[in-house]
Amino acid sequence: xxxxxxxxxxxxxxxxxxxxxxxxxxxxxxxxxxxxxxxxxxxxxxxxxxxxxxxxxxxxxxxxxxxxxxxxxxxxxxxxxxxxxxxxxxxxxxxxxxxxxxxxxxxx
Amino acid sequence: xxxxxxxxxxxxxxxxxxxxxxxxxxxxxxxxxxxxxxxxxxxxxxxxxxxxxxxxxxxxxxxxxxxxxxxxxxxxxxxxxxxxxxxxxxxxxxxxxxxxxxxxxxxxxxxxxxxxxxxxxx
Numbered sequence: 001x002x003x004x005x006x007x008x009x010x011x012x013x014x015x016x017x018x019x020x021x022x023x024x025x026x027x028x029x030x031x032x033x034x035x036x037x038x039x040x041x042x043x044x045x046x047x048x049x050x051x052x053x054x055x056x057x058x059x060x061x062x063x064x065x066x067x068x069x070x071x072x073x074x075x076x077x078x079x080x081x082x083x084x085x086x087x088x089x090x091x092x093x094x095x096x097x098x099x100x101x102x103x104x105x106x107x108x
Numbered sequence: 109x110x111x112x113x114x115x116x117x118x119x120x121x122x123x124x125x126x127x128x129x130x131x132x133x134x135x136x137x138x139x140x141x142x143x144x145x146x147x148x149x150x151x152x153x154x155x156x157x158x159x160x161x162x163x164x165x166x167x168x169x170x171x172x173x174x175x176x177x178x179x180x181x182x183x184x185x186x187x188x189x190x191x192x193x194x195x196x197x198x199x200x201x202x203x204x205x206x207x208x209x210x211x212x213x214x215x216x217x218x219x220x221x222x223x224x225x226x227x228x229x230x
Binding site (some may be wrong): 001023033035037044045046052088090092095096097098099100102 | 170223
């Protein structure tokens with residue numbers, strides 16, 4: 001089973017800054033089948049990115065995903081107040097699907 | 109629009125079973141699949157299993173295999189997740205989430221239910 005490790009655990013940034021989140025897989029993720037989700041306290045996760053780089057419907061273009069193989073990134077180009085949340089990556093190229101442990105983006 | 113509405117919070121004793129429902133609307137239920145994902149307090153999301161709503165095929169997490177059963181009622185556009193032999197570590201919020209690919213899988217989750225808190229007490 002693939003294990004996903006996200007880094008850093010917490011990212012302290014100010015609104016307007018750029019955020020770069022990392023997701024590393026214990027083995028290569030088939031077909032770049034990697035998704036990113038955003039979760040705010042008390043809410044269900046929301047899909048941001050699938051296929052490593054395809055934004056979901058309604059997701060602003062300040063969110064972008066990249067990477068392949070074992071190393072993937074989520075970039076938020078300019079943080080808006082509503083972007084402070086926890087972000088999870090999920091691989092679905094190999095069964096079973098698995099989630100990373102999350103990166104919290106907090107206001108500095 | 110896609111809506112997944114889950115049943116309400118549950119409190120169960122250790123050793124009991126719980127069954128959570130997820131009613132889908134806004135799309136053709138049998139054309140997609142459904143995941144079940146849980147999240148213990150302060151923990152990461154954990155994938156539990158998946159059902160192809162069209163043909164009923166299921167896949168389960170190895171960790172939960174034997175304790176979790178996912179079913180669906182196509183006439184009611186509803187998916188169900190039953191977890192047996194509950195223990196305190198099963199206290200979590202349980203989510204259903206639609207898989208947009210539908211056929212083979214599992215893949216990823218594009219729409220989520222609101223979550224159902226299941227509390228297991230001794």
